[in-house]
Amino acid sequence: MPFAPPEKIVTIGEGQTILQQSSAVARYCGIDDGRLFLQYEGLNPSGSFKDNGMTAAVTHANMVGATQAACASTGNTSASLAIFGSCTNWLEVIVFVGSGKIAYGKLSQALDYGAKTIQLLGDFDDAMQRVREVCAQAGIYLCNSLNPFRLEGQKAIIYRVLESLAWEPPDWIVVPGGNLGNCSAFGKALLELKDLGLIDRIPRLAVINAAGANTLHELYEQKGLRWNGGRPDVAVRDDYFGEMESAGRRAATLASAIEINRPVSLSKALRALDACDGVVREVSDQAILDGKAQVGAGGFGCEPASGASVAGAKLLREEGVIAPSDRVVCILTGHQLKDPNVTVAYHSGDADDFDRLLRARGVQEAAHANQPVVVENDLEKILEVVARFD
Numbered sequence: 001m002p003f004a005p006p007e008k009i010v011t012i013g014e015g016q017t018i019l020q021q022s023s024a025v026a027r028y029c030g031i032d033d034g035r036l037f038l039q040y041e042g043l044n045p046s047g048s049f050k051d052n053g054m055t056a057a058v059t060h061a062n063m064v065g066a067t068q069a070a071c072a073s074t075g076n077t078s079a080s081l082a083i084f085g086s087c088t089n090w091l092e093v094i095v096f097v098g099s100g101k102i103a104y105g106k107l108s109q110a111l112d113y114g115a116k117t118i119q120l121l122g123d124f125d126d127a128m129q130r131v132r133e134v135c136a137q138a139g140i141y142l143c144n145s146l147n148p149f150r151l152e153g154q155k156a157i158i159y160r161v162l163e164s165l166a167w168e169p170p171d172w173i174v175v176p177g178g179n180l181g182n183c184s185a186f187g188k189a190l191l192e193l194k195d196l197g198l199i200d201r202i203p204r205l206a207v208i209n210a211a212g213a214n215t216l217h218e219l220y221e222q223k224g225l226r227w228n229g230g231r232p233d234v235a236v237r238d239d240y241f242g243e244m245e246s247a248g249r250r251a252a253t254l255a256s257a258i259e260i261n262r263p264v265s266l267s268k269a270l271r272a273l274d275a276c277d278g279v280v281r282e283v284s285d286q287a288i289l290d291g292k293a294q295v296g297a298g299g300f301g302c303e304p305a306s307g308a309s310v311a312g313a314k315l316l317r318e319e320g321v322i323a324p325s326d327r328v329v330c331i332l333t334g335h336q337l338k339d340p341n342v343t344v345a346y347h348s349g350d351a352d353d354f355d356r357l358l359r360a361r362g363v364q365e366a367a368h369a370n371q372p373v374v375v376e377n378d379l380e381k382i383l384e385v386v387a388r389f390d
């Protein structure tokens with residue numbers, strides 16, 4: 001039964017995404033052929049999984065008569081909310097992005113879809129704090145994943161994965177972790193499906209942080225923070241954030257969608273990890289970009305943050321946590337076109353771009369680069385180059 005009356009539902013056709021088996025990515029990860037699947041959430045209308053939850057949040061905004069909605073964003077939440085705003089005639093959208101922290105594909109969407117865009121002189125964590133204050137004081141509807149309707153909508157990703165697998169649960173679901181909304185929604189969806197008797201076992205969940213934004217990894221794997229029946233040891237978390245604050249440590253990764261050090265859904269994510277016998281890993285930007293290049297060469301492609309899923313699956317296979325015969329679903333959260341600067345810097349072989357965009361962030365080499373060949377406008381020379389391809 002829908003939570004909203006039909007005339008209040010706001011949809012842009014989200015959710016028409018697919019699960020694709022990928023032999024190339026399976027080989028890269030060391031997983032048996034036919035056992036690795038990629039869930040392409042970048043095929044949503046705004047190019048990321050965020051539309052799954054935004055439809056529910058904007059529908060709720062409609063039910064309560066909101067006329068303004070806002071979010072803080074590393075890019076994709078703002079792109080999603082902006083497109084929903086542009087498709088309605090009653091919702092003004094205000095987005096807060098960190099200055100210089102947003103990939104161009106995403107910024108271009110917020111601007112093109114007419115969202116009022118605030119480029120805060122700070123990063124995502126700063127923007128998140130401010131948008132909460134602004135929404136509370138100015139009576140604006142908040143569309144970050146603190147909004148429970150977002151997470152309810154994101155459960156649909158799991159329903160589609162299972163539907164594509166004929167409701168035979170995989171062994172693993174691997175997802176990048178940023179604000180931890182997906183991880184939380186996935187755990188809730190799987191628990192509910194098990195309770196309803198629609199699945200007989202819950203897959204294990206692997207959440208992958210970027211090494212430069214690894215709060216969940218540090219708290220869960222290093223400091224042993226657990227859900228603990230709904231009473232996580234908040235002192236462990238608060239001490240960690242305190243240390244981070246006094247050291248002035250900021251999130252830093254090329255995977256800008258997960259460049260977050262203070263995940264708002266941390267507690268809910270602990271519940272999901274508890275329910276799904278979860279693990280958390282951190283991967284380098286190098287591993288993320290190499291994983292992304294594999295998805296591009298063996299499928300529809302993805303944005304950098306999504307490459308963390310593949311890098312994480314590879315790491316867990318190397319560790320022996322994932323077995324070669326396990327059925328593994330990697331969630332690809334965003335579209336290939338979101339961050340062309342990073343992709344071109346990786347592939348093009350342009351030394352200046354590589355140094356400025358990638359080496360400066362710790363990437364040593366583009367191991368899977370597909371370099372364009374520069375050739376004179378001369379038929380003989382072109383034919384020579386073509387003869388060398390194969």
Ligand SMILES: *Cc1c(COP(=O)(O)O)cnc(C)c1O
Pocket residue numbers: 048049050076077176177178179180181182183257258303305306333334335
């Ligand atoms: C938002 C986003 C993430 C992070 O998801 P969370 O639910 O915040 O953990 C990862 N990848 C992409 C492409 C995103 O847009």
